[in-house]
Amino acid sequence: MKKYLQFVVLLSIISFATCIKSQDSNISSQKRRLHFDEKGEFKIIQFADLHFGETDLKDLLSVSLMNYLIEMYHPNFAALTGDMVSGYAWDNTTTFYQRNWKKYTSPFGLHNLSYSIILGNHDDQANLNRTQIMDLDMTNPHSYSNKSVPGLPEGSNYYLIIYENATSNVPKAVLWFLDTHDHECEDNTNSWGCIQRIQVEWFENEITKINKQYDNLLHVAFYHIPLPEYVTLYNNYKVYGTRGESVGCPQINTGFFQTMKNNNVRAGFCGHDHNNDYGGFIEGVELVYGRKTGFGCYGPQQDKMRGARLLHLNLQGNQTPSFYHEILQADGTRKQNGEATYRYDKDEEACGSTAGLQYPDTQPKTKRRSEL
Ligand SMILES: *[C@@H]1O[C@H](CO)[C@@H](O)[C@H](O)[C@H]1NC(C)=O
Ligand SMILES: *[C@@H]1O[C@H](CO)[C@@H](O)[C@H](O)[C@H]1NC(C)=O
Ligand SMILES: *[C@@H]1O[C@H](CO)[C@@H](O)[C@H](O)[C@H]1NC(C)=O
Ligand SMILES: *[C@@H]1O[C@H](CO)[C@@H](O)[C@H](O)[C@H]1NC(C)=O
Ligand SMILES: *[C@@H]1O[C@H](CO)[C@@H](O)[C@H](O)[C@H]1NC(C)=O
Ligand SMILES: *[C@@H]1O[C@H](CO)[C@@H](O)[C@H](O)[C@H]1NC(C)=O
Numbered sequence: 001m002k003k004y005l006q007f008v009v010l011l012s013i014i015s016f017a018t019c020i021k022s023q024d025s026n027i028s029s030q031k032r033r034l035h036f037d038e039k040g041e042f043k044i045i046q047f048a049d050l051h052f053g054e055t056d057l058k059d060l061l062s063v064s065l066m067n068y069l070i071e072m073y074h075p076n077f078a079a080l081t082g083d084m085v086s087g088y089a090w091d092n093t094t095t096f097y098q099r100n101w102k103k104y105t106s107p108f109g110l111h112n113l114s115y116s117i118i119l120g121n122h123d124d125q126a127n128l129n130r131t132q133i134m135d136l137d138m139t140n141p142h143s144y145s146n147k148s149v150p151g152l153p154e155g156s157n158y159y160l161i162i163y164e165n166a167t168s169n170v171p172k173a174v175l176w177f178l179d180t181h182d183h184e185c186e187d188n189t190n191s192w193g194c195i196q197r198i199q200v201e202w203f204e205n206e207i208t209k210i211n212k213q214y215d216n217l218l219h220v221a222f223y224h225i226p227l228p229e230y231v232t233l234y235n236n237y238k239v240y241g242t243r244g245e246s247v248g249c250p251q252i253n254t255g256f257f258q259t260m261k262n263n264n265v266r267a268g269f270c271g272h273d274h275n276n277d278y279g280g281f282i283e284g285v286e287l288v289y290g291r292k293t294g295f296g297c298y299g300p301q302q303d304k305m306r307g308a309r310l311l312h313l314n315l316q317g318n319q320t321p322s323f324y325h326e327i328l329q330a331d332g333t334r335k336q337n338g339e340a341t342y343r344y345d346k347d348e349e350a351c352g353s354t355a356g357l358q359y360p361d362t363q364p365k366t367k368r369r370s371e372l
Pocket of ligand 6: 164165168
């Protein structure tokens with residue numbers, strides 16, 4: 001608990017600031033174009049696995065941590081990469097998701113911060129299905145979320161263009177959001193969910209069109225469940241960060257990584273495995289975990305603080321924007337990724353069967369395997 005002392009002290013300051021600011025927190029903000037700021041920067045904060053809905057105290061702490069990191073680091077955008085709500089903690093009311101959605105989106109009204117969501121495997125386990133959650137989120141003036149186009153599986157598949165500046169019509173970066181669903185990948189019912197082949201085809205069509213039209217775009221992707229290549233990465237390539245549990249990836253490879261690579265996507269960011277925050281490169285494509293943000297459910301690992309990942313995108317004239325990222329921790333410190341190294345332990349249990357899977361109760365679990 002000691003490591004949260006500073007955070008708890010700050011909590012009271014933040015609550016005070018919240019009182020002051022809430023007077024103008026409902027200023028309506030029109031849907032705007034996303035663009036690099038006056039400094040030529042676009043900073044994205046990735047909130048991973050917020051897990052609202054378990055207890056009021058945990059929700060209060062999660063909101064406070066989000067507010068704290070936003071106030072401290074002033075991102076231009078927030079990407080919520082799934083499992084914003086612990087659907088398994090459903091109280092059987094028809095307002096459960098809506099109430100928790102109000103909580104987890106409150107920092108964006110307070111700070112006038114644009115954001116968007118993708119769905120995890122737990123979001124749709126309560127009273128709203130995937131389409132209904134996306135419809136709800138799209139009513140928020142700060143939300144840039146979008147639904148899958150007709151023909152794709154229901155949920156969160158879309159992209160957002162970041163323009164050069166407030167007035168320019170020149171796109172400089174594209175953020176891709178892909179829905180990995182719940183369980184089942186293609187026809188394998190024993191698997192974690194995945195980006196299905198039909199989504200990969202949609203993605204390939206769209207990105208090909210965009211890359212034909214514009215040069216030097218920076219492409220970055222977000223999805224909840226890690227790709228099978230996260231295992232390949234850990235077992236065979238140099239990685240930075242921590243692997244605290246087996247990778248919960250699908251058992252089928254639907255080719256998303258290869259399609260990212262073929263179309264110049266620079267990096268992909270996931271959540272899902274709360275005790276993992278590692279990343280590294282395979283053939284020029286960086287695969288990265290976020291840092292567990294929310295106080296619900298298990299993780300992060302006991303020697304780690306909750307936090308978020310901050311992506312820095314920077315304009316480079318006519319070149320492709322440059323890009324790096326780091327972890328923001330709950331005590332306000334930032335943690336660089338550090339040097340990547342080969343690891344001697346191997347992930348032998350990855351992409352394991354989800355047969356017999358039981359949803360965790362609201363007690364934090366120390367090991368993910370106990371959840372399976
Ligand atoms: C904020 O909301 C309140 C109550 O809904 C309303 O009376 C007020 O005019 C709103 N303020 C702004 C600035 O929109
Ligand atoms: C919700 O309803 C189910 C089925 O009736 C029941 O088993 C469960 O205990 C209920 N949950 C709560 C939190 O009331
Ligand atoms: C909210 O942010 C947008 C730009 O992101 C800006 O245009 C707008 O003026 C801001 N609104 C307030 C109330 O600060
Ligand atoms: C989700 O809910 C909407 C509205 O009730 C309904 O039209 C749609 O068919 C549902 N989707 C699924 C997959 O059940
Ligand atoms: C959602 O995506 C569709 C299809 O790409 C696009 O036509 C529409 O403008 C998007 N809506 C929003 C609110 O971004
Ligand atoms: C936006 O970019 C265009 C094209 O590079 C440039 O002409 C214009 O001055 C820029 N505007 C601002 C506000 O920086």
